[in-house]
Amino acid sequence: MVLSTMTMLLSCADRTRPAPVVNLSGSLVTTPTNKNTLTGNQHKVKSGETLYSIAWRSGKDVRTIAQLNRLPAPYKIYPGQILKLQGKVHKTTSSSSTTSKSNVKTSQKEQKSSLKVVANQKTQEYGESSAGNFTDVKVPSLTQKVKRWIWPVNGRVISSFSNSPQGNKGIDISGNKGKPIKAAADGLIVYAGNALRGYGNLIIIKHNDDYLSAYAHNDTLRVKEQQTIKAGTVIATMGNTGTDKTMLHFEIRFRGKSVNPQRYLPRNK
Numbered sequence: 361m362v363l364s365t366m367t368m369l370l371s372c373a374d375r376t377r378p379a380p381v382v383n384l385s386g387s388l389v390t391t392p393t394n395k396n397t398l399t400g401n402q403h404k405v406k407s408g409e410t411l412y413s414i415a416w417r418s419g420k421d422v423r424t425i426a427q428l429n430r431l432p433a434p435y436k437i438y439p440g441q442i443l444k445l446q447g448k449v450h451k452t453t454s455s456s457s458t459t460s461k462s463n464v465k466t467s468q469k470e471q472k473s474s475l476k477v478v479a480n481q482k483t484q485e486y487g488e489s490s491a492g493n494f495t496d497v498k499v500p501s502l503t504q505k506v507k508r509w510i511w512p513v514n515g516r517v518i519s520s521f522s523n524s525p526q527g528n529k530g531i532d533i534s535g536n537k538g539k540p541i542k543a544a545a546d547g548l549i550v551y552a553g554n555a556l557r558g559y560g561n562l563i564i565i566k567h568n569d570d571y572l573s574a575y576a577h578n579d580t581l582r583v584k585e586q587q588t589i590k591a592g593t594v595i596a597t598m599g600n601t602g603t604d605k606t607m608l609h610f611e612i613r614f615r616g617k618s619v620n621p622q623r624y625l626p627r628n629k
Contacts, residue, residue: 401446408555410585411435411443412564416574417556418445421616423569506545506567509624510591512575513541513598513608521620529618530574530611537579537606539598542591544573544610544625549587549595559609560602563595573621576609577601 398418405414411431415422426435428444437443512533519532543565550572551564559576563583566572579599583589600606612621 398445401444403443403445405437405439405441405443406555407439408553409437409439410551411437412550412566412572413553413556413562414443414445415616416551416564416572416613419616419618420445424449424616504568506571508591509544509626510542511625512544512610513539515539515608517622518607521618521622530609531621533608533610535598535606535608537597537599540594541575541578541596541598541608543589543593543595544612544621545571545591547573547589549583549585549589552581552583552585554601558602561596561599565589565595570615572613574609574611574613576611577603577607 398414403414403418411425412422412435414437415425418425422435425431425443425445426433427449428447431437513535515533515535517531518534519528521531522528545565545567547565547567549563550566551562554561556562559574561576561578561581563575563578563581564572565574575596577599578596578601580597581595582597583593583595589595598606598608603609610621612619612624
């Protein structure tokens with residue numbers, strides 16, 4: 361009788377747990393963006409992060425965060441710095457140029473002071489160890505339109521894009537470990553690393569002032585930050601870092617917002 365009662369209690373307890381999301385093949389669906397979404401009003405910069413990776417996690421345009429924090433190009437940030445993610449964006453006008461310059465000088469003094477505190481901490485920049493350096497990505501203004509998009513890899517789409525809050529913010533493409541991953545369009549590498557939990561070895565490419573693309577779970581990275589690349593350039597090899605299966609998680613963002621990659625990619629791979 362006691363054993364029967366315990367069995368019933370355990371069964372009821374299991375029903376209170378949400379069922380895992382699986383795709384049609386029965387495999388567990390991983391959505392790395394859910395693990396990394398920044399929803400607070402501010403964020404403390406961690407080692408290895410760039411303003412682009414932070415903008416990616418918060419789902420905002422990098423220019424918006426730069427304006428919120430009065431960060432001039434090339435968007436220098438450092439470990440331990442507190443960045444605003446929400447608030448009113450202050451646009452710089454000619455009448456306020458003097459004030460803006462003063463704020464920049466003050467910000468630079470604060471950055472130098474903070475660097476003394478973190479100088480003994482190991483930070484990661486472009487995949488190499490350094491001490492107390494800025495995470496500095498020099499990004500030119502890319503205003504040209506994206507001429508064409510290509511598939512980053514040939515393979516079966518095993519998980520499609522979803523607009524739901526807990527949905528997949530890109531597409532997952534199956535393949536074999538070591539398979540070459542290519543840039544989907546011309547652009548500039550603005551992030552190459554593994555500081556975003558759940559994405560594994562990740563690459564983010566800026567294509568112009570509106571579009572970014574991301575390539576996650578790579579085995580090896582073949583490019584570095586600030587490197588200009590062409591569509592079709594091999595940027596990584598397929599792997600399973602940050603996930604339980606070998607695949608490529610591919611995303612496209614328009615002004616910080618996730619869009620369906622399959623609306624941009626050609627129908628025939």
